[in-house]
Amino acid sequence: MRLRNSYVWLCAALIFWGLTFWLNSSHQNSAERWTANVSKRIESQLMLLESEKNNLLQDRSKWLTTNHWLYEIDSNKLIRWTTHQFLPEYSLWTDTFSVKIISTTRGFFLVKKWQTTSQRFILGCIPLLQKFNVRNKYLRPVWNEDIFGISKPVLSESFSAGSVSLPMAEDNSIILYAALERNFNLESDNTRAAIVFTLGLFCFLIACFRFLQTLHHRGWYEITFLIALSAWLIIRWVMIKLQLPAVWLDISWFDPQQFASSWFNPSLGDLFLNSLAVFLLCLYVFRYYSQFYVVKRLSGVHENVRIFWGTLLFIVSFYSLLFPYLFLETIFHNSSLSLDITQTLELSPLRMIALMSVLLGAMSAFFFIHIFNRLLIRLFERRLSGYLISLTLAALLFIVYIVVSERGYWVCLCLGVLFFPFLYFSGFSKSLLQASNSSFLYLFTVILIFSVELSFGVRKFVVEERLENQFRFANSYLTDRDQLGEFLLSEARQRILADNFVSARMSNAFLTKDPIRQKISRYYLGSYFDQYDVTISLFSSLGEPLGNRNAVDLSDLLVSLQSYIRPTPYTGISFFDQIEQSPERRYFTYLPVHRNDVLAGFIALDLKQKKIVPRQVYPELLLDERFSAYLRNKDYSYVYYQAGNVVRSFGDFNYERDFERTWLERPTLYREGMTANGKLHVAVEDDTGAVAIVSGNAYSWFDQLANFAAYFIAGLLLMVLWIFLIFFRSWRTSMRLNYSMRIQLYISLAFMVPLFIVSYTIQQAVSRANDRQLKERFLSEAMVLAEQLSAGMDEAVSASLDQNMELGNLLVNFVRLAGVDASVFYPDGSLRYSSQPTIYDQQLVASVVNPVAHDQITKEGVNSLILDENIGQLNYNAAYVALRSSATGLLTGILSIPFFESSVLYERNQIVVLSNTLIIFVLVFIFFAILSYFTANWLTFPLRMVTSQLGRTSFSGVNKPIEWNSTDEIGKMVQEYNAMISNLEKSKIDLARSQKENAWREMAQQVAHEIKNPLTPMKLTVQQLEYALAKGELSDEKAKQYLQTMLSQLSVLNEVASSFSAFARMPAPILQRLDATLCVRKAVMLYETQPECRIDFSAETDQAWIMADEQVLTRAISNLLLNAIQAGKPGQVVSIQVSLHQEKHEYVIVIRDNGSGIPLELQEKVFLPHFSTKKSGSGLGLAIVRQGVEQSHGTISFESQENIGTVFFLRFAKVN
Helix, strand or coil, X not given: CHHHHHHHHHHHHHXXXXXXHHHHHCCCCHHHHHHHHHHHHHHHHHHHHHHHHHHHHHCHHHHHHCCCEEEEEECCEEEEECCCCCCCCHHHHHCXXXXXXXXXXXXXXXXXXXXXXXXXXXXXXEEEEECCCCCCCCCCCEECHHHHCCCCCEEECCCCCCEEEEECCCCCCCEEEEECCCCCCCHHHHHHHHHHHHHHHHHHHHHHHHHHHHHXXXXXXXXXXXXXXXXXXXXXXXXXXXXXXXXXXXXHHHCCCCECCCCCCCCHHHHHHHHHHHHHHHHHHHHHHHHCHHHHHHXXXXXXXXXHHHHHHHHHHHHHHHHHHHHHHHHHHHECCCCCCCXXXXXXXXXXXXXXXXXXXXXXXXXXXXXXXXXXXXXXXXXXXXXXXHHHHHHHHHHHHHHHHCCCCHHHHHHHHHHHHHHXXXXXXXXXXXXXXXXXXXXXXXXXHHHHHHHHHHHHHHHHHHHHHHHHHHHHHHHCCCHHHHHHHHHHHHHHHCCHHHHHHHHCCCCCCHHHHHHHHHHHCCHHHHHEEEEEEEECCCCCECCCCCCCCHHHHHHHHCCCEEECCCCCEEEECCCCCCCCCEEEEEEEEEECCEEEEEEEEEEEECCEECCCCCCHHHCCHHHHHHHHHXXXXXXXXXXXXXXEEECCCCHHHHCCHHHHHCHHHHHCCEEECCEEEEEEECCCCCEEEEEEECCCHHHHHHHHHHHHHHHHHHHHHHHHHHHHHHHHCCCCCCHHHHHHHHHHHHHXXXXXXXXXXXXXXXXHHHHHHHHHHHHHHHHHHHHHHHHHHHHHHHCCCCHHHHHHHHHHHHHHHHCCCCEEECCCCEEEEECCCHHHHCCCCCCEXXXXXXXXXXXXXXXXXXXXXXXXXXXXXXXXXXXECCCCCCEEEEEEEEECCHHHHHHHHHHHHHHHHHHHHHHHHHHHHHHHHHHHHHHHHHHHHHXXXXXXXXXXXXXXXXXXXXXXXXXXXXXXXXXHHHHHHHHHHHHHHHHHHHHHHHHHHHHHHHHHHHHHHHHHHHHHHHHHHHHCCCCHHHHHHHHHHHHHHHHHHHHHHHHHHHHHCCCCCCCEEEEHHHHHHHHHHHHCCCCCEEEEEEECCCCCEXXXXXXXXXXXXXXXXXXXXXXCCCCCCEEEEEEEEEECCEEEEEEEECCCCCCHHHHHHCCCCCCCCCCCCCCCHHHHHHHHHHHCCCEEEEEEECCCEEEEEEEEECCC
């Protein structure tokens, strides 16, 4: 039935996949339909924009709650706006249009205009594609998903080959062109194809499951596993070859740019799918490995090859322990993802998928470690020396692998050497599937081991990454130029040439030129160039110096520098190639300044790097991804040595005090770095002997402990899932957890739940407090600057100075001291001055203040506030403070300070708080978990003691009372038990007397019956002899016949007497520890040569230690074998199968025959002393067997079917 169902599901899968192929091959009109859909969406967005505009006209208080970008202009002056992300150009204000497409460096926008009065109108803006001149992790192109969905077309205002037109107005008067990808499919088509293919895959998996279920129920476990493995490999090969599901789903999980390690793991999503499949296969092996043929045969291997198999199993165990470590290594080396919680708390889908892959790998490794160690315990039971030899050999081979591969897997080796013997000696692995304290402690230990392994792995790979970055930076610092500085200098050069103020000042011979130097220094050369001594020289159009410190003509200056400077990739910028004479970096550029196409003069910039480089602040937001290395290096300290002297240094680390010169002679500093004074130092030396040393923060043990705690908690969550499954299983099977396990769980929950609640509450409270303190600090800095600016502006007014120039001077001086950027806006919201004008020049934000801040300050009278803002993907806090005149109190401006690193600072605070919380939680949990284990054992000890004593209570043995010196509940129970024992002893005496009388009565009846049987023929023989003598007819032959008859009957009497005598005189057995396998084997050898039978013997283990009397046990098995032979059918060879196996805590001896069986109505009497199913015999054989087995504290039972055979079961407790 299952096999037929599998065919049905397979046919369904083929139908779905055929439909998928049809969907993919019938998309010729995808572009046209996509265009129609986009047009409908644009029309819908315009209608929404129209609706919001109407709402604003009716209720102007809703301006700050709209979802679209709207601007109100009155008399060509902006009076209201809903966003400061973008501001349409001024030309649109005066232009006449209804709907228009605008294309700027900021992207493509759809703009709609409504005239409300003769002088007032409203502009509505819908972003189609937002892009930026700078490209980094924050600034990426953003397509409007409400219009384009998941498509990312290339937009253009002109037609090109492969483009489609997008009408933006009802009359098709406005058209935008979009170029689609070559293999483009409509989003809905992709969705349908993905759904249909997924349904087909689901049906195929069900078909495979049904087929595998059929094989499994037939007992073909190895074949089931191999076919499942083959099916998985085939499915994955097809998915990878067809690039499924990445060809349909544009998600980062299946993006090779995010992760790719091999053809089998081309993306992180594929790694997760492979991890899940390996986990399911391992789960099947874990569940049914004991049924595998290889496993069954393993215990019977010869002594000479046990070491080989043991070594092999240990090697595989070491590699299994290495498995999750390899997952970490793969993710760290093949992606930019970090699984270190001390670096980032980002819970992105990619990071979650990576973490789940690692956890699946850890669970798979645990399954295999459990299996291999169970096999090792079975292989080396009572053979400690062989176990240790195999472990030593495997460890040595693993060491060889580590050394040869140079992979550094030492932590896995150490953990394995500790963990594997722990499993052998503790025996915890035997109770994994049982709800007990041992299973809890076993899982607890496993979580501990894997958490330590993963935390060491994270440490290793993070340190490797840091070393690589530091060595790369040291090489670039020693040999390369300042690439970022060259790029920024080129940008500043272009902006200076385009500055009308500079050209006007240069062309006017009567105006002082100092404002030009001030503006270039403070406005165009930002904080990044604080590491350089900048000399700004001005020259007339004839090359004559204009107020320079060095009165040298431009021509003479250029001639003197010609032999030293070399060109850079940027036009007009040169660098000094004179490292041997002056190792500091130095750049030179000069700019011809024109005014109305007339040469007005020249500006020369000479930048020489300082010996002590200050820590400059340059917004990460403005850095192109080409200079991403700068971001990694900004937290480094570094020094440049030449001839043993410090040429220049940078950073907080004091090399003169904390770095010993003798360390420069250590080879490890140049090869693998060294850690000292909390820093990780690396060094690079060039051919001239110059040494560059780069120092970064060392990876602290606190960080490693935080990662250990994080992975430990992840393991605890999995253990909670296991406990839930145990409860669910107990509920379904009506099984109850044992008392000690319930105590363990209750104690664990009693401290874990409050601990979790308290930890979470403290973490949230501290995080909120840190967030509040951070915002208060931002606001305090902003208010201090506002006070200084207000005072400076008042002084400038009183001194009749240029207010804008004075404002710029005050702002630049403050922001360079505070390490922040700031902007000042006019009261109407327009930009007045900014210390970082690049943000506005590149249109990252509009040159207007945040509308919320403007509304709060100008209308609500708020003096200061903090707002959450964003540019691209960067979220940050911005502080706004009102600037007021001290004389009039009127609003003179609005100060804005964007704290671009606020999200980083907040995340760092969160990391510190969370790390401390996790560490404390885990340490307290470990302490209380261990405490609860011993507490549970202590609380349940009296119950275990009473249970053990009750288990030994019997009529045949000596029952001793329990000594318990307490009057608590346990003491009362012990008193009741002792009273029961006393009553039991009295009952046992009475019962023994009664049983003895009954036994003698039955024995007398049996003796009389057995004696009467031979006496009757004896009496008849004597009477015949007497009759013959009386008649004189007694011949010698007859006399001899009578005598033989008498002698045969006397022999029967003798046998009867001997049997009853032996039964009555059976001595008490001498119990001793013996190997049941050896006893059974000896008994089998007595009969295996009998021609009328065939005996097969098998044992799961070579040694089965029990407490019994060897002679009694051998005699009992011999009697059972003899009974089996005698119960054979006439003319048929008796087949007897003898086996020995383990069930939980006891060994079971099974004797199975194919004889005539015992009728159902006689099965209750087989152990009675006087009963026999044979025509002759005393009927004491099975009675003797039962007596011997029970005296050895064993049990005997049987199952029998008439004409089929009988099976006897002898059970004995296992002893160590």
